[in-house]
Amino acid sequence: MTRAPEGSGFLAVDSGGSGLRVVVGTAERGPLARRASDEPVRTGDRGIDPEHFMARLVPLVRALTAEAGPVRLTAAVVGAAGLASLGDGLRAELPGALAREFGVRRVALAADAVTAYVGALGPRPGAVIAGGTGLIAIGTDLAGWRRADGWGHLLGDCGGGAWIGRAGLEAALRAHDGREDGSARLLACAEEVFGPVAGLPGALYPRPDRPAVLASFAPQVAACADGDPVAAGILRAAARHMADSAAAVCPSGGEPRVAVTGGLFRMGAPLLVPLDEELAQRLPHARRLPAEGDPLHGSVRMAAELSAGPLTLPGDGTMLSVTTLSGD
Amino acid sequence: MTRAPEGSGFLAVDSGGSGLRVVVGTAERGPLARRASDEPVRTGDRGIDPEHFMARLVPLVRALTAEAGPVRLTAAVVGAAGLASLGDGLRAELPGALAREFGVRRVALAADAVTAYVGALGPRPGAVIAGGTGLIAIGTDLAGWRRADGWGHLLGDCGGGAWIGRAGLEAALRAHDGREDGSARLLACAEEVFGPVAGLPGALYPRPDRPAVLASFAPQVAACADGDPVAAGILRAAARHMADSAAAVCPSGGEPRVAVTGGLFRMGAPLLVPLDEELAQRLPHARRLPAEGDPLHGSVRMAAELSAGPLTLPGDGTMLSVTTLSGD
Numbered sequence: 153m154t155r156a157p158e159g160s161g162f163l164a165v166d167s168g169g170s171g172l173r174v175v176v177g178t179a180e181r182g183p184l185a186r187r188a189s190d191e192p193v194r195t196g197d198r199g200i201d202p203e204h205f206m207a208r209l210v211p212l213v214r215a216l217t218a219e220a221g222p223v224r225l226t227a228a229v230v231g232a233a234g235l236a237s238l239g240d241g242l243r244a245e246l247p248g249a250l251a252r253e254f255g256v257r258r259v260a261l262a263a264d265a266v267t268a269y270v271g272a273l274g275p276r277p278g279a280v281i282a283g284g285t286g287l288i289a290i291g292t293d294l295a296g297w298r299r300a301d302g303w304g305h306l307l308g309d310c311g312g313g314a315w316i317g318r319a320g321l322e323a324a325l326r327a328h329d330g331r332e333d334g335s336a337r338l339l340a341c342a343e344e345v346f347g348p349v350a351g352l353p354g355a356l357y358p359r360p361d362r363p364a365v366l367a368s369f370a371p372q373v374a375a376c377a378d379g380d381p382v383a384a385g386i387l388r389a390a391a392r393h394m395a396d397s398a399a400a401v402c403p404s405g406g407e408p409r410v411a412v413t414g415g416l417f418r419m420g421a422p423l424l425v426p427l428d429e430e431l432a433q434r435l436p437h438a439r440r441l442p443a444e445g446d447p448l449h450g451s452v453r454m455a456a457e458l459s460a461g462p463l464t465l466p467g468d469g470t471m472l473s474v475t476t477l478s479g480d
Numbered sequence: 481m482t483r484a485p486e487g488s489g490f491l492a493v494d495s496g497g498s499g500l501r502v503v504v505g506t507a508e509r510g511p512l513a514r515r516a517s518d519e520p521v522r523t524g525d526r527g528i529d530p531e532h533f534m535a536r537l538v539p540l541v542r543a544l545t546a547e548a549g550p551v552r553l554t555a556a557v558v559g560a561a562g563l564a565s566l567g568d569g570l571r572a573e574l575p576g577a578l579a580r581e582f583g584v585r586r587v588a589l590a591a592d593a594v595t596a597y598v599g600a601l602g603p604r605p606g607a608v609i610a611g612g613t614g615l616i617a618i619g620t621d622l623a624g625w626r627r628a629d630g631w632g633h634l635l636g637d638c639g640g641g642a643w644i645g646r647a648g649l650e651a652a653l654r655a656h657d658g659r660e661d662g663s664a665r666l667l668a669c670a671e672e673v674f675g676p677v678a679g680l681p682g683a684l685y686p687r688p689d690r691p692a693v694l695a696s697f698a699p700q701v702a703a704c705a706d707g708d709p710v711a712a713g714i715l716r717a718a719a720r721h722m723a724d725s726a727a728a729v730c731p732s733g734g735e736p737r738v739a740v741t742g743g744l745f746r747m748g749a750p751l752l753v754p755l756d757e758e759l760a761q762r763l764p765h766a767r768r769l770p771a772e773g774d775p776l777h778g779s780v781r782m783a784a785e786l787s788a789g790p791l792t793l794p795g796d797g798t799m800l801s802v803t804t805l806s807g808d
Contacts, residue, residue: 330728
């Protein structure tokens with residue numbers, strides 16, 4: 153006996169530097185199957201490459217629909233890193249390609265900051281700080297979106313992993329040189345991780361993944377914070393930058409929620425304690441909550457909603473665009 | 481009638497990112513002729529390439545000796561950017577190659593920070609702040625050398641051109657985002673130079689010369705400092721970092737001299753006024769002097785001294801090595 157395909161199936165995608173993660177589910181029953189591919193979608197001269205995206209996605213979805221059983225896919229949500237600045241190709245081609253390939257009729261393309269937001273807080277007003285190697289804050293009053301920072305390791309990402317690690321290494325080198333505000337403890341840590349500091353420029357500058365190398369030192373800064381005032385000062389400054397960014401995007405009225413999400417916050421108390429203090433001071437009207445889930449969870453949440461009807465959250469030219477295809 | 485060749489001729493070289501500059505002269509008569517080549521010496525897997533160095537140098541010296549008249553070259557001083565970390569090949573091969581090619585018997589290889597020091601202060605105890613895209617402080621008590629910072633744009637170079645420009649762009653983006661400590665005036669400047677700031681990451685990150693792009697904005701920060709407290713604060717912080725570095729290398733006893741050198745200081749009063757105040761506070765025992773000359777001048781000064789006898793300044797494994805060749 154075969155089940156009739158359910159009419160509100162969805163596809164939810166999270167595309168980032170570590171690859172693609174995909175879920176198939178239905179509005180009624182939630183997620184039914186998930187798969188991941190660790191090859192990231194290529195970025196070329198035209199930005200994120202829609203053909204490569206589809207080439208990576210199609211076999212994953214075929215496997216998922218086989219696993220999930222008969223589901224009629226009606227909606228797809230793609231959350232993608234770099235969508236705001238590198239997403240023109242995706243915005244132009246992906247809705248049509250997903251419709252042709254899977255028969256979906258509604259497609260939403262969302263910046264990863266948007267899926268991070270929805271994963272953390274759901275479709276409710278507030279602000280989310282998303283921290284990893286970089287840092288961005290995103291907020292909504294349900295009428296529009298605001299974002300702050302997320303400018304990358306040379307122009308901002310203040311308080312993010314690369315920022316913290318870079319500040320820690322700078323403090324190590326200050327101690328090495330005999331300059332003020334150095335930390336002998338961070339110097340010892342840096343030499344444990346990278347060897348004699350004379351070799352540090354040669355180990356860092358030729359690498360294509362410099363921000364990740366810098367961010368790899370952030371946990372050492374957190375590990376030194378108990379007892380080392382320079383390391384603790386770096387985390388306090390990072391927390392202040394994050395609260396600055398959250399304050400710039402958080403609705404000023406009502407009772408907004410505020411949450412943090414992303415791998416950066418795995419460093420725990422040395423960062424979270426000062427951050428909580430800074431948020432309490434800068435956003436006393438906001439309710440601080442733990443994040444409900446990750447960006448893929450956000451993508452699933454939005455896809456379930458979109459398969460049943462329109463999204464609660466507001467569209468935006470670059471951060472969240474919804475396409476409804478006629479026919480079928 | 482031909483003159484007999486003079487016995488204390490010298491060759492002085494300044495090698496850096498903008499190419500080679502070479503002077504031929506004698507201890508008695510000083511510089512006689514100078515030439516420049518705007519092709520920088522290549523850096524390969526083994527560091528600065530000694531063969532490429534000689535290939536660039538030889539035709540320049542041939543032309544210079546033809547122009548200067550009969551001079552017997554006895555000494556050569558090569559000041560080179562990157563010598564401390566990338567100079568193993570030069571240290572191994574250049575003294576022999578210069579002896580074979582030009583008959584010199586004494587060769588000194590100096591980090592560009594050392595020739596900058598000697599160009600600014602001569603062979604006297606003190607500290608010199610050398611600022612361009614990067615920043616380094618170097619000091620000597622005539623018994624040894626100390627250096628501080630010079631770690632590059634991600635690990636330090638605090639207060640240098642890339643540091644100031646980066647801080648200025650960060651303040652511009654803070655204003656754009658509505659974060660604290662932003663500067664609307666720097667935002668307007670940044671958009672004048674780079675176009676809408678949404679395009680700034682795309683204009684900066686793919687470039688191989690990111691530090692130079694950042695440093696290109698430093699003059700705008702100086703131009704905004706009169707009347708814009710954020711821009712003035714950036715230059716004050718830069719001055720404080722420079723004074724920190726100078727204090728780390730300046731002899732603590734006696735009456736050391738302190739000077740600044742390099743293109744960064746062309747921005748004038750907006751930087752020099754706070755720097756003078758910070759130096760007066762940090763190094764009250766040091767006499768602040770204008771730089772006598774540039775790194776090529778330092779190289780010439782050392783070469784004239786070396787053609788007549790040993791150097792006053794102390795040797796150092798990586799920053800200043802003198803080779804005396806027997807025979808000839």
